[in-house]
Amino acid sequence: MLATLSKTQCTLDTDYPLYLTKPQNSKRIVVLGAPRVGKTSILRRYMIDGFVEEYKPTSEDFLRKLFRIRGESYQIDILDASRERDFPAKRRLSILTGDIFLLVFSLDDRSSFEEVCALRKEILAAKSKLIRSTVPEHCAQPQVPLVVCANKVDLQESEREITKAEILQALGDDCAYFETSAKESTNLEQVFETLAKRGGLPTETGPSQHRKVSLRSYQAMRSGRVAGRGKQVSDRDVPCGTLYPLARRPSFTTDLRQVIGPHTTRKPGKGLEKCYIQ
Numbered sequence: 088m089l090a091t092l093s094k095t096q097c098t099l100d101t102d103y104p105l106y107l108t109k110p111q112n113s114k115r116i117v118v119l120g121a122p123r124v125g126k127t128s129i130l131r132r133y134m135i136d137g138f139v140e141e142y143k144p145t146s147e148d149f150l151r152k153l154f155r156i157r158g159e160s161y162q163i164d165i166l167d168a169s170r171e172r173d174f175p176a177k178r179r180l181s182i183l184t185g186d187i188f189l190l191v192f193s194l195d196d197r198s199s200f201e202e203v204c205a206l207r208k209e210i211l212a213a214k215s216k217l218i219r220s221t222v223p224e225h226c227a228q229p230q231v232p233l234v235v236c237a238n239k240v241d242l243q244e245s246e247r248e249i250t251k252a253e254i255l256q257a258l259g260d261d262c263a264y265f266e267t268s269a270k271e272s273t274n275l276e277q278v279f280e281t282l283a284k285r286g287g288l289p290t291e292t293g294p295s296q297h298r299k300v301s302l303r304s305y306q307a308m309r310s311g312r313v314a315g316r317g318k319q320v321s322d323r324d325v326p327c328g329t330l331y332p333l334a335r336r337p338s339f340t341t342d343l344r345q346v347i348g349p350h351t352t353r354k355p356g357k358g359l360e361k362c363y364i365q
Contacts, residue, residue: 113162114286117185119178119206121199122169125238126191128269130167133279133294134330151334155308156291156326163292166336172202177339182213184342187286188233189278194266195239197248203235204257232285234263234278241268291326298327305329 118126127148134150148169154161166185171178182188190206192199214231235258237249251266258264263281267274279293291297300308305327 112160113164114186114288115164115166115184116187116189116282116286117181118165118167118169118189118191119171119181119203120169120191121172121193121196121202124191124193124196124199125267125269126167126169126189129189129191129236129238129267129275129278130165132269132272132275134165135294135299149334149336151331152292152328153302153305153331154289154292154297154326154328155305155324156289156297160309161288161292163288164334178209179213180339180342180346182210183216183346185210186232187282188231189236189282190233191236191238193239194237195242195246195248200237200249200254200257207233207235207258207262232282232287234265234281234285236278237264237266238269240266240273241271289326292328296326298325300327300329302329302331 118130120126130148130150134152148165148167150165150167152163152165154163166181168178168181171181188210190203192203210233211231237254254264263285265274265278265281267278269275276293276295280290282288283290283292308324308327
């Protein structure tokens, strides 16, 4: 399937809605950026509130966390696509199926910042194909939930290759931007809170805002009973979340169907707008 995507294009009929096959209250966060900028460490803080010192290259990670907040169930999928920079078709599909975006660069690596700027433009351009606007086309700007992290703010000032003024000038005032340290947890709470707000999620999805429970306990709470006791659980229980250990990224076929719909037939008299995968 990937080989087919890389040498062809998919056609997207914008007269059809984006077909959503995901369950209600489900969001996919796509994380992009250059290698060695701290994406995995930031995600570890988000998912399990931990930090790993040693660097392990990530080819692709798909993680899932389930939440129970104020009586509602939520599912957050995290796609850490660290090496999709080498596979434009695959990256394009990840962007088209993403709901929320986290772009990460390192303050000691100017090239990683330039890559984030290019990725941001690519995301906005891709999403503009899927988002309808009632304003004239030349004024239309896709409202994409996106946060940019400048990681490793704990480094010495002399090690910093990019000034904050340069970054703000390049990103613009409308971009959510934070200088962070995954190692010291600097500003990560604000990042997670902003991801939630911009993505339409409860703030309790932040790592410090909910209890960490086992999958069995979560399933018991969702069914309205305490595991092993058969007692009803109050809707006023504190928010809780659990990692889902069996999460697997949906197939490329599934993701493509989400974008173009289950049918390729177009309405009579309506042309197809081409949405290039590569």
